[in-house]
Amino acid sequence: MAKANDERTPRVIGAGWGRTGTASLKLALEKLGFGPCHHMEEVLKFPPDVPTWVRAARGEKIDWKTFLRGWGATCDFPSALYYRELVDTFPDAKVVLTVRDPDGWYESMRTTIVPSIKRFPNRLIVKHLPYIGAPARVMNATPLKGTIMDRFDDKPAIVAQFTAHNEEVRRVVPPERLLVFDVKQGWGPLCAFLGVPVPDGDFPRVNDAKQFQSYTKRATIVSWVLLLLPIVALAGLLRWLL
Numbered sequence: 236m237a238k239a240n241d242e243r244t245p246r247v248i249g250a251g252w253g254r255t256g257t258a259s260l261k262l263a264l265e266k267l268g269f270g271p272c273h274h275m276e277e278v279l280k281f282p283p284d285v286p287t288w289v290r291a292a293r294g295e296k297i298d299w300k301t302f303l304r305g306w307g308a309t310c311d312f313p314s315a316l317y318y319r320e321l322v323d324t325f326p327d328a329k330v331v332l333t334v335r336d337p338d339g340w341y342e343s344m345r346t347t348i349v350p351s352i353k354r355f356p357n358r359l360i361v362k363h364l365p366y367i368g369a370p371a372r373v374m375n376a377t378p379l380k381g382t383i384m385d386r387f388d389d390k391p392a393i394v395a396q397f398t399a400h401n402e403e404v405r406r407v408v409p410p411e412r413l414l415v416f417d418v419k420q421g422w423g424p425l426c427a428f429l430g431v432p433v434p435d436g437d438f439p440r441v442n443d444a445k446q447f448q449s450y451t452k453r454a455t456i457v458s459w460v461l462l463l464l465p466i467v468a469l470a471g472l473l474r475w476l477l
Contacts, residue, residue, distance in 0.1 A: 245303055245325050247272075247429070249310025250318040250404045251333030252397060254343040256418030257311035260333055262439035263422070264308045267431050272308040278369045285369050288313050292376035299324040313373050322408060329429065330413045332404045337394045348374075349387050 247269050249260060261272040278285065284302075291297045292313070299320060303309065309321065310331070322330060351371070374380065387393055405415065414428040421438040 241305060243305060243307050244300060245273075245306055245309050245321065245328050247308035247310075248314075248318055248321045248325065248328050248330045249308070249333065250315050250330050250408070251310070251416075252315055252340075252400060253312045253348060254340055255333040255335045257315075257333055258441040259418045259439045260310050260331065260416075261308075262441060263418075263425060264310070266434055266436075266439070267426065267429060269308045269429070271306055272310055273303065273306045273314055274309075274311040275313065275370055278313065278373055282369055285372055288373045289376040291317055292373070292378075312370075313377065316377055316379070318404065319407060322412070328412075330404070330408045331425070331428070332401060332408075332413060332415045334401055334415055334417055337397055340397055341390055341394055344393075345387070349384060 247264055249257060249272075251257060251260075253275060257274060258276075261274045264270060264272045278288065287297060287302055297317075297320070299317075303314075303321075309315075310333070314321065318330065321328070374384075382396060383393060401415075405413070414424060416424060416428075418438070418440075422433045426433045
């Protein structure tokens with residue numbers, strides 16, 4: 236769903252980190268009338284927004300009301316990293332903290348987001364590419380680059396950070412504004428929290444791990460082509476000269 240051209244602002248703020256069912260939550264919120272919902276996939280679709288996300292990662296003050304105008308909800312990275320600011324900016328918005336088993340979250344990260352950023356030669360090439368490199372540029376500017384991505388092999392430390400984030404959200408957000416939600420629970424808790432009727436049809440179940448792995452594969456192919464192309468061209472030139 237594209238960004239709406241109107242004055243709406245987020246009524247739901249997703250505070251859960253990526254790989255906690257945020258893609259399913261996005262579709263659910265949009266079906267319930269809280270869309271369009273900003274998610275990492277929108278970073279790919281709106282390259283002009285990347286510099287603002289990078290400024291936010293550097294700790295600069297962002298006019299969130301203006302920047303997120305047109306979005307009915309937010310979830311996933313990068314917006315979940317700024318849930319405190321969004322909670323303060325949109326005092327009428329409710330907060331959904333998507334959660335999952337920490338070991339399952341770690342394994343999902345290990346097979347999706349981490350390879351897309353760390354795999355060679357992606358880490359050298361992808362961040363410089365238009366569109367496809369936008370998520371890497373946004374996330375590399377955040378503290379998670381050093382605390383999560385660069386030390387991901389230290390599973391106990393990474394899982395501890397994930398758990399600490401969820402505990403922080405529970406502590407910071409007023410309980411009347413917060414739903415701690417596992418997408419396996421389906422429509423019931425989410426609809427009750429948002430005060431809307433349960434819609435027809437099953438709750439969205441998005442297996443975006445496969446989509447992410449496909450994205451990573453394409454990014455890796457593009458990176459190898461761009462890395463080897465100058466070498467092949469130079470070799471051809473030298474052969475012609477000699």
